[in-house]
Amino acid sequence: MNILLSKKLMLSKEISENLKELVLSGQLNPGDKLPNEVELANKMEVSRSTLREAVKELVAANVLEVIRGKGTFVTKNPGWKKDPLGVEFMVDKDILLMLFETRILIEPNVAYLAAERADSTDLEKIGQCLGRIKDVVKQHQDYSRQDLEFHQAIAKATKNPIIQRIVPIINESIVQGYQETMNVPGSIDKAIVAHQHIYEAILAKDLLRAQAAMKQHLEVTVNDIKSWMLDIKGCKPLIEENKGGNCSE
Numbered sequence: 458m459n460i461l462l463s464k465k466l467m468l469s470k471e472i473s474e475n476l477k478e479l480v481l482s483g484q485l486n487p488g489d490k491l492p493n494e495v496e497l498a499n500k501m502e503v504s505r506s507t508l509r510e511a512v513k514e515l516v517a518a519n520v521l522e523v524i525r526g527k528g529t530f531v532t533k534n535p536g537w538k539k540d541p542l543g544v545e546f547m548v549d550k551d552i553l554l555m556l557f558e559t560r561i562l563i564e565p566n567v568a569y570l571a572a573e574r575a576d577s578t579d580l581e582k583i584g585q586c587l588g589r590i591k592d593v594v595k596q597h598q599d600y601s602r603q604d605l606e607f608h609q610a611i612a613k614a615t616k617n618p619i620i621q622r623i624v625p626i627i628n629e630s631i632v633q634g635y636q637e638t639m640n641v642p643g644s645i646d647k648a649i650v651a652h653q654h655i656y657e658a659i660l661a662k663d664l665l666r667a668q669a670a671m672k673q674h675l676e677v678t679v680n681d682i683k684s685w686m687l688d689i690k691g692c693k694p695l696i697e698e699n700k701g702g703n704c705s706e
Contacts, residue, residue, distance in 0.1 A: 542626065567611060582610045
């Protein structure tokens with residue numbers, strides 16, 4: 458029985474690798490729908506149960522997604538998991554500041570590369586994202602999703618696939634930060650101006666100005682988060698030396 462089970466697992470692994478290869482080779486592209494289970498099992502000459510195991514493995518790896526009533530599809534970002542850093546399970550009180558600290562180390566240089574490499578399509582996309590941020594803010598709505606799209610468009614402009622995956626991983630983790638800083642007086646207006654400066658620098662192909670504008674934007678946001686922590690929670694970040702109470706007390 459164990460031998461039979463082992464053979465089945467080995468076969469499902471082989472099938473999952475074959476399906477993964479179809480994605481890697483471009484025979485299956487993000488968003489493509491796979492044939493139905495019966496057809497695909499027949500094509501690959503395996504049982505439906507073996508195919509299901511292979512599909513489960515690829516779903517867990519975020520290569521495939523099963524949409525009820527529609528079928529099985531290649532994910533938009535194969536292999537990219539929503540929270541690969543496990544940020545959701547980190548209990549450190551200063552995790553938001555630490556995420557922004559990481560952004561300060563990475564994103565100014567991302568803006569630098571974007572200014573150097575962005576083509577007309579990239580520039581148009583970044584400009585459109587900025588426009589959407591302004592439109593949403595005018596309606597007094599949460600602009601966090603539009604802000605993420607803006608930064609991801611800049612990452613895409615670097616033409617570096619690693620950067621294109623790293624930036625969303627970090628930025629998706631700090632959505633909470635938008636809600637926590639939006640009530641800091643002037644924070645939204647400062648963010649709009651900062652995004653405009655970043656866009657103009659990238660548009661002008663001014664590498665150093667783009668780098669500096671991004672760094673300043675993130676540093677101002679960090680100060681807004683600290684203000685929120687002090688004014689609302691009555692505490693200072695643990696990562697700062699202080700004489701008063703901190704957020705763990």
